[in-house]
Amino acid sequence: MPPSISRDLFRPLTTRRLRLRALSESDADFILAHFSDPEVCHYLKDAEPLSHRQEALGLIAHFADPDRVRACRWGVCLAETGQIIGTLGFLHWDAHNRSAEIGFDLAYRWWGQGLMSEALTAVIDAAHAGLELNRIWAVVHTGNQRSLKTLHRLGFVTEGVARELFRFRGQFHDHYCLSLLPRDWCGAADRERS
Numbered sequence: 001m002p003p004s005i006s007r008d009l010f011r012p013l014t015t016r017r018l019r020l021r022a023l024s025e026s027d028a029d030f031i032l033a034h035f036s037d038p039e040v041c042h043y044l045k046d047a048e049p050l051s052h053r054q055e056a057l058g059l060i061a062h063f064a065d066p067d068r069v070r071a072c073r074w075g076v077c078l079a080e081t082g083q084i085i086g087t088l089g090f091l092h093w094d095a096h097n098r099s100a101e102i103g104f105d106l107a108y109r110w111w112g113q114g115l116m117s118e119a120l121t122a123v124i125d126a127a128h129a130g131l132e133l134n135r136i137w138a139v140v141h142t143g144n145q146r147s148l149k150t151l152h153r154l155g156f157v158t159e160g161v162a163r164e165l166f167r168f169r170g171q172f173h174d175h176y177c178l179s180l181l182p183r184d185w186c187g188a189a190d191r192e193r194s
Contacts, residue, residue: 008130009066009126009131011126017118018119021077023073023087027084028056030084031050031087034105034107035049035105043143045173046166070092073089076106085115086107086119088105098133099137101137102138104119104120134182139177140175140178142161142174142176152178158176159178160176162176
């Protein structure tokens with residue numbers, strides 16, 4: 001049986017400080033505020049910031065059928081309170097080539113605390129186990145040094161620059177291309193031992 005995102009990967013995950021879960025309609029207000037926040041959207045040059053609750057609901061609905069859209073998105077929540085503080089997930093899943101793009105975002109208040117590294121570690125471990133991904137890739141705006149450092153700490157390798165990858169408000173933007181192969185990865189169990 002071929003792998004399936006919904007069956008083999010997309011389930012609730014927990015870390016020391018976080019709980020990762022599927023997005024639901026109850027998250028619409030957060031999604032709207034989050035993806036209209038200038039700090040969060042500063043380097044997101046592939047789409048306009050959200051401006052209506054209906055757009056947030058549409059985004060949530062898009063990820064409701066992971067196998068159909070070949071993508072999934074977790075809500076990143078604080079384990080103690082359940083408060084949602086960001087999202088992360090996979091796009092462009094290619095079962096034949098065992099690859100997928102990873103993307104992530106975190107509310108500005110929570111930057112610099114290692115929370116996204118913690119969430120990414122759990123998700124990447126789950127993807128290696130569930131989907132047997134060989135290549136996890138990311139594109140990061142060349143100005144987004146925080147995200148670039150996060151990915152480098154996790155073992156991602158910068159392969160080069162995709163020149164003028166996205167056109168946003170009439171201007172083209174360069175993005176770094178990064179990838180993570182199994183031989184680059186030091187998962188959660190290895191991190192706890194080091």
